[in-house]
Amino acid sequence: MTNYTTADLLKWCAVPAADLVDHPERRIPLRVVEDSATMGAIMAEELVELIVEAQREDRTLRAIIPCGPMAWVAPFTRIVNERGVSLHNLEVFHMDECLDWQGRELPLSNPYNFRGTMQREFYDPIREELAVPMPNRHWLNPETYVDLAAQLVAEPADIVYGGWGQDGHVAYNQARRNAYSPVTIDDYAEAVARIQDNNPDTVIALSQRTLGGAYQLVPPMSVTLGMKEIFAAKRVRLYSDTGSWKQTALRVALFSEPTPDYPMTLLQRHPDALLTATVATAEHPVSQHPEWDFGL
16 A cells, blocks of 8 residues: 555665755654764653643643653653652653563563563652652553543643654554555554554564564564554654664655555654654665665
8 A cells, every 4th residue: 555666765765864854855854863872862851841841830741651762761860860850740651562462461571561661761760759650650551551542532642752663653553464454544543542463574673673583582462552642642752763673664754645554654744743863763775875776
């Protein structure tokens, strides 16, 4: 169900990274930063500023938060502790979680248990008197996803933070690979929270990134917020510092019309969306090898 050709893809990948931000055909705002540390510092500062701003206005900041990218978490906890920023008004909705083949949660110490990771890296380092209140921590799992999705539709989040996958998935809204039940881009826009199988390409990409290619150890299922709940948010901010794993998805998101092949292209329909990529993620090998001939 692509609406672009291989020649289109080659053209988009051939654009030099330095030309992406101001490219006249770019469809989503883009910010390029030097490296992972720079990206993490920016993301952390932005979230702290939003929390403090909400406190000045005497309101809760409702944020959908990912387990990845992780570069922002340590800078965020450091800023909160050093400046004494109370998180009493922060309400966190976790966007996805990995599951075993029977749709069950993984052990907390599993590297793909997002709750365990966020508890250790995001919540535990914060001084107790500054911490996010327990009732404000909403974990997505097979028992909670229907209720949390309903909450986020009834009262949309103020902001979504996240990354994107190798196929442009946001949270675990992957490109659907089932030939017997294809979906349109409009179907994706209305997709709600659900439990699902992970695509083979998602499993392989995760195994290569974290587990030395041991795809047998990658969780085969996931529970995720849908695009409907995510894109109902007032602002969407996606970040990536993982280089080659995300380079082509970024190019498709920037230049293609919305396509179910790459769900993040739906960002083009959001009124306040911004992509942030490191230089290594904004680059593409095709743009660095003009001598390559693909016979197109």
